[in-house]
Amino acid sequence: AEQQSIAELPDVKVRLGNLNANNQQKGVDSLIRSDLESLARHRAISDAALLGGDEDLVSAVEAAQGYGARVHLWGIEAPEGRNQAEPLLWEVDSQRTLDLDFFKPYVSRRAALPYEATATRPTxxxxxxxxxxxxxxxxxxxxxxxxxxxxxxxxxxxxxxxxxxxxxxxxxxxxxxxxxxxxxxxxxxxxxxxxxxxx
Structure with missing residues (x-):
């Protein structure tokens, strides 16, 4: 319901992946990459702000930069250590850390569940x-x-x-x-x- 309400906002495009057996969305990274690449290729953007930290986003950054767009990585302050993959930090044009206390009322971290071992192996x-x-x-x-x-x-x-x-x-x-x-x-x-x- 939250995602549907966001999708209805003007000038917002929601990209949803496929749900796996654990009700997790998969494939969102490739959709982000496709959007960034397309927008950069058509010169619809000169800069992109990417909020994330997953190493899988490196290919999205490379795709956008390949067409001349600058990609700025935004992250949320980690209580300890670092919460963004180093290869992603190395690839972006700039990096900014946002204050953790600001986000606490709105965002919580959920532990990732492994794929169910009982899932049927495809042929x-x-x-x-x-x-x-x-x-x-x-x-x-x-x-x-x-x-x-x-x-x-x-x-x-x-x-x-x-x-x-x-x-x-x-x-x-x-x-x-x-x-x-x-x-x-x-x-x-x-x-x-x-x-x-x-x-």
Whole structure:
């Protein structure tokens, strides 16, 4: 309900990921990356303020900077230590820490739950199909020029593309692919097979 009310605000676009078995949203990082890249590519922004700390956001920062946008990382003061990934801090153009006391009435930290061990393991064909599904979405968002740039690297994907693929696939499958080398291979195979049929 809170997210729906925010989505109805003027000049606000809400991006929601897929819910996994633990009712966690997955795939939001790839949606942020897509938005930042698109806005920067069309010169709709010169600067972006990114509130977060997850290392997965590095590819979003790189995508926006690749089109000349400056990315400013905002974070909330940590009670102790640091709560933003170092690779992300290294990549951004500037960093600002916001006062923790200001946010306390509005934001609380929730412990992340692991994927349920009882989740049914998908078949290689299920995962291959999801790879093809994500490839179709990737191609529709980025176009044939991006495909032409990607193909010479076959069978390897750039780190940012591979990370987005894995995160989105886990959201769709509601199953963790960490430590599942055979399923990850099937996912990448499905992704590549679809792209090659479109070239």
């Amino acid at each position: 290689r064909e299920d995962v291959r199909f999801v790879g093809a599904q994500i490839a179709a979405k990737w191609l529709a968002a980025r176009g044939r020029d991006a495909l032409v740039e990607l193909l010479p690297g076959h069978p390897y994907l750039p780190g940012s593309v591979d990370q987005d693929l894995l995160v989105e696939a886990e959201g769709l499958l509601q199953y963790s692919l960490r430590g599942q080398a055979d399923l990850r291979r099937a996912l990448r195979d499905g992704f590549w097979e679809h792209l090659q049929t479109q070239y």
